[in-house]
Amino acid sequence: MNNYHTHTYRCGHGYGSEEDMVKAAIDLNMQELGFSEHVPLPFYRLFLLKSLPHTLGSLHSFLSWCKAFILNGPGMRMPYKKRKEHQKVVQELKQKYKNQITIYQGYECEYFKEYLDYYQRLLDNQEVDYLILGNHFDRYPIHSYYYGKKKVDDEMLKHYQQDVIKAIHTNLFSYIAHPDLFMMGRNKFDDLCKEVSLAICKEAKKYDVPLEVNAGGIRKGLVCRNDEMVYPYNNDHFFHISQEIDNKVILGIDAHHPQQFNTKDIELLNQFVEKHHLNKINKLTFKKGNSH
Numbered sequence: 001m002n003n004y005h006t007h008t009y010r011c012g013h014g015y016g017s018e019e020d021m022v023k024a025a026i027d028l029n030m031q032e033l034g035f036s037e038h039v040p041l042p043f044y045r046l047f048l049l050k051s052l053p054h055t056l057g058s059l060h061s062f063l064s065w066c067k068a069f070i071l072n073g074p075g076m077r078m079p080y081k082k083r084k085e086h087q088k089v090v091q092e093l094k095q096k097y098k099n100q101i102t103i104y105q106g107y108e109c110e111y112f113k114e115y116l117d118y119y120q121r122l123l124d125n126q127e128v129d130y131l132i133l134g135n136h137f138d139r140y141p142i143h144s145y146y147y148g149k150k151k152v153d154d155e156m157l158k159h160y161q162q163d164v165i166k167a168i169h170t171n172l173f174s175y176i177a178h179p180d181l182f183m184m185g186r187n188k189f190d191d192l193c194k195e196v197s198l199a200i201c202k203e204a205k206k207y208d209v210p211l212e213v214n215a216g217g218i219r220k221g222l223v224c225r226n227d228e229m230v231y232p233y234n235n236d237h238f239f240h241i242s243q244e245i246d247n248k249v250i251l252g253i254d255a256h257h258p259q260q261f262n263t264k265d266i267e268l269l270n271q272f273v274e275k276h277h278l279n280k281i282n283k284l285t286f287k288k289g290n291s292h
């Protein structure tokens with residue numbers, strides 16, 4: 001397989017250098033490897049300041065906000081000024097390992113409307129080869145608006161749908177990472193979950209944006225939800241819908257540690273794909289935004 005979803009220690013919650021990840025991918029005979037760190041954002045502190053009033057209802061949210069503000073990024077993303085260093089390392093690795101593996105530079109991005117022009121510039125300036133959508137947050141990168149939190153209410157879920165669909169329309173994102181992340185915060189795949197999933201799958205099909213089957217969800221193990229044993233994401237009901245719509249799907253390791261490149265997880269990803277008869281692709285076509 002190829003993998004276009006790779007983090008490093010630079011995001012503040014991962015382990016291993018860029019080179020550690022390359023070596024781990026080569027050990028698994030991968031042909032293509034893409035780095036997709038959580039996108040570093042310019043004027044990040046200003047963006048965080050705007051979000052401050054939204055954190056005041058939750059101590060967890062406020063404390064993680066303080067940490068992000070002080071460190072200007074980590075533990076969610078590398079500081080903006082570090083991006084050149086990361087990109088330089090990836091460039092050097094592209095050359096060093098060019099006879100063994102093809103390496104690409106990407107980032108994993110939320111749909112933050114303030115930053116869409118910046119995302120387009122990253123592609124236009126060829127700072128990156130591709131971007132993927134990892135829509136972790138609703139409007140601001142704060143815990144109370146995290147789509148992977150314990151409880152995602154109906155209003156938040158509707159925002160998720162709207163933002164993912166708007167993101168698809170930008171043509172900036174080559175695939176949608178963990179498209180069903182919201183199921184972390186829903187006990188039951190109810191009518192609204194069904195409606196949201198159907199809308200996302202249909203739009204992704206129309207705009208030819210693949211959906212990811214994500215090893216991060218599998219690494220969390222099976223959990224009991226509404227009397228069913230399911231992965232917290234890579235939800236069976238979501239991917240049943242995507243099979244009916246005939247979406248393209250792609251595997252993603254979502255590696256935060258070199259050991260997460262392993263045959264056992266890849267086997268589980270493939271079992272999930274086979275169970276749902278999904279239309280799996282291996283090679284990603286990079287989208288370049290609407291300015292092209």
Ligand SMILES: [Zn+2]
Binds near residue numbers: 108135136177
């Ligand atoms: Zn993600």
Ligand SMILES: [Zn+2]
Binds near residue numbers: 005007108134177254
């Ligand atoms: Zn990720």
